Amino acid sequence: MSQDLLSHLPDNQPVAVTTRRSVSRDFLRPYIMIAPALIVFLLFFLFPIGYMIYLSFHEWNFISPEKTYVGLKNFKRLVADPLFLEVIRNSLVYTFLSVFLTITISLALSLWLNKKGWIYSFIQGAVFSPHIISLVSVSMLWMWMMDADYGLLNWFVEKLGFEKVPWLTDPKFALISLVIVSVWKSVGYYTLIFIAGLQSIPKNLYEAASLDKTPKWRVLTKITLPMLSPTLFFLTIIGLINSIQVFETINIMTGGGPVNSTKTLVYYIYENGFVFFKLGNASAAGVILLIILTILTLIYFKVLSKKVHYQ
């Protein structure tokens, strides 16, 4: 029966005859096409990571031809080092504080600015503008503003009748000051993404809610925030990944001080590697950073794949 149904098909399908040469050419072609990208990837991403992991098991001072294998000694030393523990603490405090503040402020701003009217567009643009300034300029600017004696901030503080705040020179304030700079720089960008998220929420959900006599705060907690949760999650993870890698502001504004109070993970790695030439130590810390970032990224992709696509 099945033969009958298939009888209209030709008995002998001609098989494409290919020469050896063309087979090998077809096989190679895609690899040649992606070769430039692949080479860059291997050379500048995979190789350094591999080399860093290799170095983390060795002691090396950057100059001597000899790299001594020391096993896990670098890691053991790190874990035992009170400075490294402080560095981790600083990194976590900085990261969570800046992400929390940035998210909260930009969410509030986006809820306020998500309206039509030139004034809202103007404020949105103004808030966004720090994002396009280079971080080095931002650092210089804030260093001046946060100067204990001549800074703009303290001028205001004094005008308001308070005592001068040693923004960058007191261990109690320095890390917070850096958080302020980071928040100031990224709030505009986050606000923009939040507004985009808000605008993708179907308008008629709000119309339905208004017919349902929904009080304002319930509209926020039951409709806006749940609908915004993918954006919220995306920005939180991106924020965590970015903040844990903070370097420029610290390098320019505080140099990790005063008294290591602003020394974070990346600055610690830089200092160990390129100031003290303890490459093994730096690499071990680098591996720890890599692990943290990998975990964050995995969480991101895990949740992203589960993310519900509404309607």
Add this chain to the structure above:
Amino acid sequence: MASITLKGVSKVYDNEKKVVEKMDLHIQDGSFTVLVGPSGCGKSTTLRMIAGFEKPTEGEIWIGNQLVNDLVPGKRDISMVFQNYALYPTMTVRGNIEFSLENIKIPKRKRKEMVEEIVEVVGLTEYLEKRPQHLSGGQRQRVALARAMVKKPEVFILDEPLSNLDAKLRGQMRTELIQLHKRLGTTFIYVTHDQVEAMSMADEIVILNKGKIMQQAAPMVLYNNPKNTFVAEFIGTPAMNVLPFEEIRADLNIENNPEITHFGFRPEHGRLVHSEDPQIFTLRYPSKIITRETLGSETIYLIENKLGRQHIKSTEPPFSEDADLALCIPVEKIYYFDRLGIRVEKENEAFPYTLQNHEKGGVKI
């Protein structure tokens, strides 16, 4: 339950385009009223003004005996079913239906009772804990209906609720909506661009075009007594054939009425016969078939003759496409229109048009 009255309502957007123009509309308490018209006719805007999402530029909107112009949507005692359902995607079916009850702080036990009663009606009991995105289009539509019904509103507004469903489901939901209206007895306002939906469900149809009401009447009145060519051509599939009057003026035995510029007849009233068949109607024109759609129980022809092109619907066995045919038009079934497309009726006493004449057809004795 409440009636709805629009008094001189206009809506003008920023670009100074009048979407709705001086509309006077009365929707009877407990009626199933369908607003129908082509896209851009202002039907959705009218609906959104009644619901309170848009403010009228001028005029008054009354629900029952309350002027609602400045009332927020939540205080108008209205429920709405949206075209794309507008279910809250982050809540379950129960959450969606319960939401409005929670807002007005109805106690939990009472809420549970009300929700369960309503899902029973729409047949969704087993889906209570599911989220909308796991439901089919028809089920989502039912959730939207349940959410609207649970509030026991004075007015029920439906904005093209069936347009996202497939043809079969649409037919089924139409019947369900009619039954629902009978059971609730609430005022239903239903917006659609589909005249079949309008004809099959409405107690009363409001036909809109370019922000103005063309005619408001019961379905069969619209069909039998269209006030203008727009209504004549909008209601019925295929539309009424509207043609220049010049060609048949001489064939009709009437005194010259210069007002009349067009005439029309419905596709189902024209009759195709073989050209050798005896004369049965006054008007007879040799015609040829251009296209033929055989739909089973009926056949729709597009024919051409000296009057122009017309659609003819016939329940007789289909003619072959090259048949030698003649079109016969019963004089009683002809509608006359003036230069502006307004129906010319009573002035023309030579052809009194009454519903009772229908059965007689156009047979010339």
